[in-house]
Amino acid sequence: MNAASMKTPTIRSLKGTAVSVPMKRPLGTSAQRIDRASLLLVDLETHEGPVGRAYAFCYLPSIAQGLVPVVAELGLALAGLPLAPVDLAQRMQRHFKLPGVAGPLAMVASSVDTAAWDALAIAADLPLATLLGAEPRPLPAYNSNGLGIQSPDEAADEAEELLEHGFLAVKLRLGREEAKDDLAVVRAVRRRLPDHVHLMVDFNQALTFAEGMRRCVLLDDEGVTWIEEPIRHDDYPHTALIAQAAKTPIQIGENFTGLQPMAAALAASASDYVMLDLDRIGGVTGWQRAAGLASAYGREVSSHLFPEVSAHLLAATPGCHWLEYADWADPILREPMRVVDGMAVVPGGPGNGLRWDDEAVARHRLP
Numbered sequence: 343m344n345a346a347s348m349k350t351p352t353i354r355s356l357k358g359t360a361v362s363v364p365m366k367r368p369l370g371t372s373a374q375r376i377d378r379a380s381l382l383l384v385d386l387e388t389h390e391g392p393v394g395r396a397y398a399f400c401y402l403p404s405i406a407q408g409l410v411p412v413v414a415e416l417g418l419a420l421a422g423l424p425l426a427p428v429d430l431a432q433r434m435q436r437h438f439k440l441p442g443v444a445g446p447l448a449m450v451a452s453s454v455d456t457a458a459w460d461a462l463a464i465a466a467d468l469p470l471a472t473l474l475g476a477e478p479r480p481l482p483a484y485n486s487n488g489l490g491i492q493s494p495d496e497a498a499d500e501a502e503e504l505l506e507h508g509f510l511a512v513k514l515r516l517g518r519e520e521a522k523d524d525l526a527v528v529r530a531v532r533r534r535l536p537d538h539v540h541l542m543v544d545f546n547q548a549l550t551f552a553e554g555m556r557r558c559v560l561l562d563d564e565g566v567t568w569i570e571e572p573i574r575h576d577d578y579p580h581t582a583l584i585a586q587a588a589k590t591p592i593q594i595g596e597n598f599t600g601l602q603p604m605a606a607a608l609a610a611s612a613s614d615y616v617m618l619d620l621d622r623i624g625g626v627t628g629w630q631r632a633a634g635l636a637s638a639y640g641r642e643v644s645s646h647l648f649p650e651v652s653a654h655l656l657a658a659t660p661g662c663h664w665l666e667y668a669d670w671a672d673p674i675l676r677e678p679m680r681v682v683d684g685m686a687v688v689p690g691g692p693g694n695g696l697r698w699d700d701e702a703v704a705r706h707r708l709p
Contacts, residue, residue: 351388351425351465356417356454359383360406360708363673367500370490372517372548379670380406380708382449383698384413386457388425394461395696397671398449398621399647405446407708412450420454425465427458431627448599448622455625456651456694464693469654471688474630476658480685483649483667484511484542491515494530501531501541508683511540511567511664517548521557525564532565542593542664544570551580558588568593568615576603578610585613593617596646600624604632608639615663618655619646626655633659650679650695653688674702 361381368377380403386394400406419437420430434451435443443451463473471478485504489497489512497514504512514531516524532541543566549557554572561569568591572584575597585592591614598604599622607613616636623632633655636643642663645652649667656662665686672678676697680687689695 349390351390351392351461353417353420353423353425353458354387354389355421356413356457357385357387358410358413358450359385359703360400360403360410361674361703361706362403362406362708363670363706365670367488368490369488370492371515371544371546372491373546375490376401378403381671381674382406382409382413382453383674383703384450384453384457386454386461388461388465390465392461392464394457394459394464394693395698396453396456396460396625396651396694397648397696398453399670400446400449403708409446409450412447413454416450416454425458425462427455427462427625427627430458431455431624444599448624452621452623452625452628455627456620459626460693460696467692469688469690469692470626470651470694471654471657474626474654474658478654478688478690479657480682480687481653481656481662481665482511483509483665483681483684483686484513484540485509486513486666486668489514489531491518492527494527497527498530498534502534505535505539507681508685509667509681510538510684511542513542513544513570513666515546516543516557517545521553521560524557525560528561528564528566540567541565542567542570545572547571547574549573551577551584554580555584555587558584558590558592562589564590566590570594570617571596578607578612581607581612582610585611591615593644595619596622598623598632600628601631601635604635608635608641613641615644616641617644617646617666618652620648620651620655626651629655630658633661637661649686650675653679653686654694657688674699674706
């Protein structure tokens with residue numbers, strides 16, 4: 343079926359499945375250590391045949407399990423409606439108006455939006471990137487697996503290992519009790535990496551304003567590409583002061599839930615770059631709006647997690663910067679994302695490329 347002759351499909355049902363997937367390299371931040379990825383898989387079935395897919399990263403198994411009935415309930419509310427993602431986004435806003443589209447409910451709404459765009463692209467027999475007006479193309483990716491809170495030697499060893507597949511950038515988690523310990527790890531990793539390899543660092547909101555100001559300035563001239571979320575994610579005035587004081591660019595955005603906080607951050611000049619999270623920004627529909635806002639402020643855009651879908655979106659984003667690569671969903675995918683010579687390969691088939699390995703899903707399914 344080509345785009346010209348396509349009749350708009352209608353929604354038949356939504357299904358959510360909770361899985362817990364082992365991670366090859368645990369995620370160790372200043373706040374928590376995670377060694378299994380708790381994912382909510384979303385399937386959007388249409389009467390005409392195309393099935394759209396998406397997944398949410400829920401951090402905790404209980405959240406993934408708790409959202410399964412929410413997806414089913416939402417499916418009853420959307421059944422029979424045309425597969426028009428912009429209209430569906432508004433309908434979901436109304437459906438969740440009383441509890442508010444935030445936190446886990448934002449994950450559900452974003453995942454359903456993403457699945458709707460996937461089904462629409464499949465119905466049009468186009469890659470999602472092409473449906474959005476861009477050609478699928480290789481994108482620069484940084485390896486965000488591992489590199490948690492560990493010793494300098496352990497971090498340096500792992501950083502070298504993460505250069506497999508030709509990665510030209512890696513991300514290191516910071517936020518130790520003492521600034522000198524963070525600095526020691528940064529220096530150990532930077533010494534071990536070739537000069538042309540980028541090193542991003544992420545504090546995961548670990549610091550107070552005063553400590554954030556001190557540590558970010560300390561990192562100047564240490565060969566760091568950006569400093570991510572040094573302080574509380576929504577403290578835009580103080581993040582802006584840090585961005586003014588530090589020579590190293592500041593990166594925030596993964597916690598933007600919709601356009602309002604993003605607009606406030608940009609108006610405050612709280613960061614040099616922005617990073618969009620598919621789960622929080624509102625799926626594909628929300629991402630497109632956010633990309634336009636970032637462009638209006640002249641900010642380059644990187645992705646947070648969900649590399650399989652984010653690659654399509656970055657390809658269609660003005661100011662496309664870096665794709666964050668994490669392999670957490672690989673065990674339940676039939677065709678995991680490929681990285682060749684440090685570039686993420688955007689699939690050229692219909693839709694966003696997500697296809698579940700049914701046997702693996704059954705094996706890792708949460709009760």
